[in-house]
Amino acid sequence: MRTPIGECLRNAGILTDEQLQFALDEQKRSGERLGSVLVRVKLATERQVAKALACQLGLDYADLVEHPPDPAAVAMIPKDVAAKRTCIAVAMEKHLLTVAMSDPLNLALVQDLEFQTGYRVKPVVAASSEIIEAIGAWYSHNGIVCVRPARTQPDGRAADSPRRSGKPQIDMSELARRREDELFEHSAAPHVETAGTAPIVDMVDLVVKSALKSRASDIHIEPTDDHVIVRHRLDGLLKEVTDFPKWMHDGLVARIKIMAGLDIAEKRLPQDGRIHVSTEGGHEVDLRVSTLRTIFGEKIVLRLLDHRKGVPPLEELGMSAPALEQLRFFLRHQHGMVLVVGPTGSGKTTTLSSALASIRSERTNIVTIEDPVEYQIPGINQTQINAKINLTFASALRSILRQDPDVVLVGEIRDQETARIAMQAAQTGHLVLSTLHTDDAPSCVTRLTDIGIEPYVTASALIGVVAQRLVRRLCTDCRRPYTPEPETLHAMGLSDEDRRPLTFYKAVGCDRCKRIGYRGRIGIYEIMSVTDDLRRLIAQRGSETQLREKAVASGMISLGEDGLLKVKAGMTTPQELLRVVTEVRHTRARCASCGTRMLADFTACPTCGQRAGMTCLHCRRPAQPEWRFCPYCAKPAASSGPLSSAEPATSVLVPELPASASGVER
Secondary structure (H helix, E strand, O other): OOOOHHHHHHHOOOOOHHHHHHHHHHHHHHOOOHHHHHHHOOOOOHHHHHHHHHHHHOOOEOOOOOOOOOHHHHOOOOHHHHHHHOEEEEEEEOOEEEEEEOOOOOHHHHHHHHHHHOOEEEEEEOOHHHHHHHHHHHOOOOOOOOOOOOOEOOOOOEOOOHHHHOOOOOOOOHHHHOOHHHHOOOOOOOOHHHHHOHHHHHHHHHHHHHHHHOOOOEEEEEEOOOEEEEEEEEOOEEEEEEEEEHHHHHHHHHHHHHHHOOOOOOOOOOEEEEEEEEOOOOOEEEEEEEEEEEOOEEEEEEEEEEOOOOOOOHHHOOOOHHHHHHHHHHHOOOOEEEEEEOOOOOOHHHHHHHHHHHHOOOOOOEEEEEOOOOOOOOOOEEEEOEHHHOEOHHHHHHHHHHHOOOEEEEOOOOOHHHHHHHHHHHHOOOEEEEEEOOOOOOHHHHHHHHHOOOHHHHHHHEEEEEEEEEEEEEOOOOOEEEOOOHHHHHHOOOOHHHHOOOOEEEOOOOOOOOOOOEEEEEEEEEEEEOOHHHHHHHHOOOOHHHHHHHHHHOOOOOHHHHHHHHHHOOOOOHHHHHHHHOOOOOOOOEOOOOOOEOOOOOOEOOOOOOEOOEEEOOOOOEOOOOOOEOOOOOOEOOOOOOOOOOOOOOOOEEEOOOHHHHOOOO
């Protein structure tokens, strides 16, 4: 937040609180600027006000008495222009002209000076009286007029440098002979070229560099009624980092639109574009630009795609050992479809990129179609869609299938055409990886049906589904143990009895994590393997509840349970888990035989050794709690009604025994 000029003077010991309040009251009465009021009532000198203004705006202060202007620079601006606008050029180097101004916020003046001189103008602050005195001293005759920008040789040296000749070179060009009023005409509407002015250019660069330094994923530039807010999305959450005065909004928007190749005259309709920039270290960064009209002006969101970030290995994504092995099993298939589902920003692209990096080899032809290409992976053929030339997911996928691929990655399934082609590819000898926007793994089947894919097609093509979320990882340097509130424990499905042997941590904040308490993010996963039983249920148009129960019976651990395991391991906090998941579902509560509490990652009871799955008492085959009859031996499963999915099986359906204790060959 910018410090007001009165606060700057008070902090410097020039004003007291009473004097500042008096000046503010006088400002309200007269309507003048605070600096003018302070000079008029003799509470501060003009130089003190100018220095405070420079401090407030983050600009340099030019002492024209101690450091006289360069005569060659003075000659760049005509005397009548300098006198009328209270400005004087003080230095010149290459393509940069430093101009001392009493009002550095006058972007129209900066634009006009750049237009006439051909130089980028860097404004600095100086006292008005010193500028006027310098104009009288340095414009000793009326012959000084505008000088053309110095021409450069192919090697970059100036061809005719005024500084080298020792006296200003006068060029009575057609531009210099134009009337000053014509060159420096004010307009009520903002100039389009305002985006090209040096302060705006530097400001946009500063905004992008700041986001890259803080490793933000998005930049939000949001206009309000009186200023412009800049926010960064850090580890999934937005944080306000700075704000600008409202007059800078049009310049910022125009500058970004020009960089992204958008229509700067169109302010009503949303637009999308891309910017490719190179940082000082030579790193390349892509920015996805999106504009949206609001009641206070256009809002801009920039998505940063930093190519410095390499693809993390699968082992670093946060999957448990069984989940990682299950995903590797999916990737060993020669054909079929693997879907990664979750909301926007849940890390789906990173998971797929890590999966591709783990299976690439000289014997495998991997082709991707993405929007955009976020990770550049050596050894993989990556294509980016382009709607302007009708290169969509569907059209590109048709061409990719003629490239003899072994593995195909489709960035996102958005429509029926893309889904149908991807399903056909999965059924005809290709391993297809893609993403879908659903809440959990079982609901992806319903989503595909809504798109227009028949359930029997989904059942035959689908291998497995990975649902995921991202939670912030606790900073291990400053985390502290604590006892969660009873409401938090209840929301996670834990009782006081469960809490006693566990240690929970909370975020504190330190220098290493920038006082946030978290550093980086880790994934929580729900992996659904499409078994034969689940495949039959999908083909029969089973509900999401039935699909979930079948998947849980096959060993699927829910998102909430996987997150709870990471809370217990001290990787994140209960509050962070509940922020992302909101509901922690417990699929196994107690051992049906002895009543011992069972955790999500338990495969057998720690007390009696009985396994967590369910089997028929008569034939020992896998069974489901809701079955009335065992479909394998036709024996009744219960005396009345279907079993509740939340209750353990009764006398006929019992927990599956370990193979060594069952007495039945498996």
